[in-house]
Amino acid sequence: MRTYLCAEFKGFMVRKNILILTVLLSVLGIFNPNVSWADQHSEHEEEGGVNMKNQIFGHVNDSHSWHIFSTAEGHDAKHFSIPLPVMVYNIDAGKFDFFSSSKFEHGHASHAGYTEQQEGLKSGKLAREDGAKFFDFSITKNVLAMLIAIAFMLWLFLSIAKKYKSGQGATSAPKGIQNAVESVIQFVREQIAEPCLSKKNVKKFLPYLLTLFFFIWINNMFGLIPIFPGGASFTGNFAVTVALALIFFVIMLLSSKKGYWMHMLNPPGVPFGIKLLLVPIEIVSNLLIKPAALAIRLFANMFAGHTIILSIILLVSIFAGLAKVAGVVFLPVSIGFTIFMFCLELLVAAIQAFIFTNLAAVFLGEAVAEHDDHH
């Protein structure tokens, strides 16, 4: 009987399970103390809006300690977080400072002249009281998240490589996780690398493209897990995506061939008047806008996804601030919508990794194209 489940019945079972999950979580959510903390904080009318902004940026921004959870008791809540080392170099005074971020006591204290900002867009960033310029290279939450993702990737791929070296998967059929990873690697090679690069260049650039694809995908996925070791939106940080795009830009510049620059600065078969217009546009587009678009696209997708999920969850507490009943009634709606957004974010995580890698392959293909490949 099970093997003959038709598509409609399977869809119905999925919808029934989502309904059961939503009802369960709503019932559990009524006992959530957070639904009522909005009352304690309502000192003035716009408290809902300001608190939401601080909550969202507190979760999405980087910070110098990894906050796991707090017992919700208002102003003397106990916080459980992992303090991370702060490493700064004071440019004006020329001295280094290394200390644990537990000295900041969650924003209530300053240490060696540094404070951690708590409000708004700059939440989590360090600031100096005397305004001196400093260079912050601490291990922050995002750096630790990246290191965790890298450790996971190294474990996964090194264990698979060891299996391949001992013959399994090369001379005999692949087993277990080798199957999954092999199919993804084949996808990247055949759908992303081979359409854009010649055979020699595929061999040269495939390691980079594979690294890029898995790095972005695995970090996106880790950002979706709500608790430690996930939950730090690493790719939702603009500095990270700019760094990825910068690395791609450097690789493209270093491997670009003379034909690429000739085509860009002196397109063949184009009348002179149009050439005057076309060359600046080509230069700006190829060297500035395309890498920047890569960075911004990935950052915006991940940042927007996390912000939307957080906003929907925090809407419950805003409604509860008006009337506790309203919060409880809104809870199932919010949870249903959040589950939908999480599923969408799973899709977006994979798609954005694919898009970044695909565009990187296309731009690299343009840059390293041999002169006898076309015209």
Next chain:
Amino acid sequence: MSLLTILLQESTGMAAAGGAIGAGIAALGAGLGVGQIGKGALEAMARQPEIVGDLRANMILAAALVEGVALFAVIVGVLAIFA
């Protein structure tokens, strides 16, 4: 008070309003763009059902690129509200 004084007083609120309206217009653009992509893809799938897999992959690629542009505008809106 004159109109200009009143407008100057509300400049942060107006920046936030501008950012929100910009993000709304970007959502409009994204909806139109992805809708056209879906329309083209579905028509092609109806004409030639054998290549549905290829069409689906290319449709998702094009949709992600169009959504990228819409999200540039969303980021500008967020910056207008908070910075």
